[in-house]
Amino acid sequence: MGDFGGIALIFIAVILFFFLISAIKIIPEYEKGVIFRLGRLVGVRGPGLFFVIPMLERMFRIDTRVITMDVPAQEVITRDNVTIRVNAVLYFLVIDPGRAVVNVMDYIRATMQIAQTTLRSVVGQFELDEMLSQREQINHRLQQIIDEQTEPWGIKVNIVEIKDVELPQSMQRAMAKQAEAEREKRAKIIHADGEFQASKRLAEAADVISREPVTLQLRYLQTLTEIAVEKNSTLVFPLPIDLIRPFIDRAYSGVQNDHYSEGGKKPNEARPADGQRRGLFDPMTGLPLE
Known part of the structure; x- marks a missing residue:
């Protein structure tokens, strides 16, 4: 015992x-x-x-740590009837463990389903261009809607980010053509604006030169200075036609005198000076040629 x-x-x-x-x-x-x-x-x-x-x-x-959840890619039809595939990432945590156990059977799976449904619903309300350009606004709206729906389960959604947007090949080619046409348009506008500004400057320069002919000769000298700096073996000298016109006129006058002498006409018939008749001026002094 x-x-x-x-x-x-x-x-x-x-x-x-x-x-x-x-x-x-x-x-x-x-x-x-x-x-x-x-x-x-x-x-x-x-x-x-x-x-x-x-x-x-x-x-x-x-577990009360932040949980990172990948939302699988969802096929969405945007407001402008373009079919795309969108995936996202979700960051959330449990702030009320009691409600997370009592109010929902599996809070992680339930949050996943809510995230997928909300992603399709929200993205479908935007056009394709808006979805690509207003990514931050869409993320904020997704976070707000998912957080409101999971709040009775004691879940707090911190961040929702769209990771990737997969476009059809035909849409990618169309967008590439559109972007290329837009760049060509901007290039042509910039080029035309440059031509317009250059023409205005050239018109102003021509007006100054017409008032002061000596400025043209100064410009020639400046051009020679710029060419000489390059140390070229060949030097191109721009020679104004007005500098050699007096010699041409004298030669032409001598030929006419010889012709008049041979024809029996008066060789010394009074005529106005060649420089005065043609309104020619010396480019160095600005005085009329005699």
Whole structure:
């Protein structure tokens, strides 16, 4: 009888030991323990060391760190009837572990489904150009809608970002042609504007030269200076026709005099000076040629 009592005591001690071991719970800093007592929620405990009543209380561990979720690519028809594939990334965390356990069966899967549905719904409200240019606005709207829908589950959605937009090949070629045409348009406008400004400057320069003919000769000298700097073996000298016109006129006058002498006409018939008749001026002095 004494041996049986000793075995019973040992058995009870072992049961108490395992009972004590099962009652001790250790929760790390990034988790919370949701406690149910006889099926009723009694609170959230942790982090750290605490005790639960075996067979009467049950604990569920909930991770409170930020969860990163890839939203699979979704086929979306935009408002201008273009079919595209869009994927996104979602960042969320549990702020109320009790509601995350009680109000939804699997809060991660439920958040995933909400994110996919909202992504298709929101992107379909925009045109293709708007979706490509207003990415930040669409991300903010996605975050706001998903956060409102998951708030009863104790979920806080921090960031929603659209990662990639996959366009059909035909649409990519059409957009490339449109971008190329737009660049050519801007190039032609810039070139035409430059020609217009240059023509205005040339008109002003011509007006100055017409008032002061000596400026043309100064410009010739400046051109020679610029050419000489390059150390070229060939030097092109721009010679104004007005400088040699007096010699041409004298030669022409001598030929006419010879012709008149041979024809019996008066060789010294009074005529106005060639320079005065043609309105010629010396480009160096600005005086009329005689």
